[in-house]
Amino acid sequence: MAANASSLSAPWSDRIKRAAIILLVTAIVLGGLVVLTDLSLARAIFAFICIAAAALVPWQLHDGARSSDAEPRIDPVDSAVVRSLVAGLPDPSVLLDRAGRVLHFNQEASELAPALRRGELAQSALRAPEIVATLRQALATNKMQRATYVEHVPIDRWMELVVTPIPVPTHFGGADTCMLMTFHDQTPLRRVEEMRADFVANASHELRTPLAALSGFIDTLLGPAKDDPSARERFLGIMRVQATRMARLIDDLLSLSRIELSAHVRPSSPIDLPPLVRQVVDGLEVLAQERGVEVTVDIPETPVIVPGDRDELLRLFENLIENGLKYGASGGKVEVTLVETPAEIRVKVRDYGPGIAPEHLPRLTERFYRVDVGDSRAQGGTGLGLSLVKHILNRHRGRLLIESVPDKGATFTAVFPKAAAVEAR
Ligand code: ADP
DSSP: OHHHHHHHHHHHHHHHHHHHHHHHHHHHHHHHHHHHSOOOHHHHHHHHHHHHHHHHHHHHHHHHHHHHHHSOOOOTTTSHHHHHHHHHOSSOEEEEOTTSBEEEEOHHHHHHOTTOOTTSBGGGTOOOHHHHHHHHHHHHHOSOEEEEEEEOSSSOEEEEEEEEEEEEEOTTSOEEEEEEEEEEEOHHHHHHHHHHHHHHHHHHHHHHHHHHHHHHHHHHHHTTTTTOHHHHHHHHHHHHHHHHHHHHHHHHHHHHHHHHHTTTSOOOEEEEHHHHHHHHHHHTHHHHHHHTOEEEEEOOSSOOEEEEOHHHHHHHHHHHHHHHHHHSGGGOEEEEEEEEOSSEEEEEEEEOSSOOOGGGGGGTTSTTOOSOHHHHHHTTOOSOHHHHHHHHHHHTTOEEEEEEOTTSOEEEEEEEEHHHHHHHO
16 A cells, blocks of 8 residues: 555655745746846746746646556456456356446356346346346345256256355446456256165165064064964065065165276276176076066177176176066077177177067166056065166176167167277287
């Protein structure tokens, strides 16, 4: 502040010095003329007053011109710096004056509100009641205000609006206040939050169902069926199925979270696929017999190596082949083939069951998504199998293809890129 004061007073002291010198010289000259010539004292005083006044007036004009040359009148709000600052903000941003008129806005803001125009009231382009109310509040209180609102057009978007008062210096040395409006799109966060809430709700529902069955049977065994050995035997059998279902669900949930946690780490152990696929088919032989399904295997005898995680790959093929046996049992046949092309390795599981209607195909890998919840539960399904398959394949840099024609069966293909296989050798 002290530095500012001295810099402001400097021109004034210069002016006074210059005025004093001019007046001194004028007084000496006029004095000399009065003494040496016949100039009257009254005329000399009059001339002195005129020169003094003339000496002062041009200084004022001169100083005015000087300030407009050396220090151009830059409106701090209108300066290129402020414009670039607003343009460079990552979120949609609009700078307003105290009256709510638009001073600047960035490209992101014009995408959010195409009707925004410089010099016009922001409210004519941003009409959501929440925006208008928040802006009014900020103008009235001169304090930062926040609000969240939902944009419905063209799609639902959750936005957070922040209106920040910004004091700015004016031409005349005073201060004014601008309002900076920034909009932050919270839709991705909301979606993640919704997914998390859905997931918790689904998981607890899936666990609660077998748990409710278990406690119901425990009550029956302690009460009405206490002395009924045949009922006890039957109920204990059902209880075992429910307990197995709970264990499987917890197992799937843990696997899913473990695979998700390590999604960015690519597995690297060299895995020979043909023996691994055969091992899975052998392990499911009992289930195939129970369901009356014949499993045919067409895979090369030679090694086909991919960089992978053995347990995860076992889980992947187990889920695909087991689904074929469970949901495609009516077709009586499941084919497992492994094809190696120059670009990729494809392991295909084809069944001849009822297939899947096209509208379900895009959602099959969502957690807990089932075409028929009752059927899935009856088969001991958790609704997490294909989600696990997708995550395992993602981690292996592969992909899952699902093809189905209703009444003609379904084909699930795990595709591994060949480049990955070559790297592992
Ligand atoms: P689940 O534990 O219910 O089997 P999945 O994620 O493995 O869960 O499968 C999701 C749903 O996809 C199943 O509930 C079933 O409706 C359908 N599905 C999966 N595989 C097949 C198939 N081979 N044929 C018909 N429907 C299938």
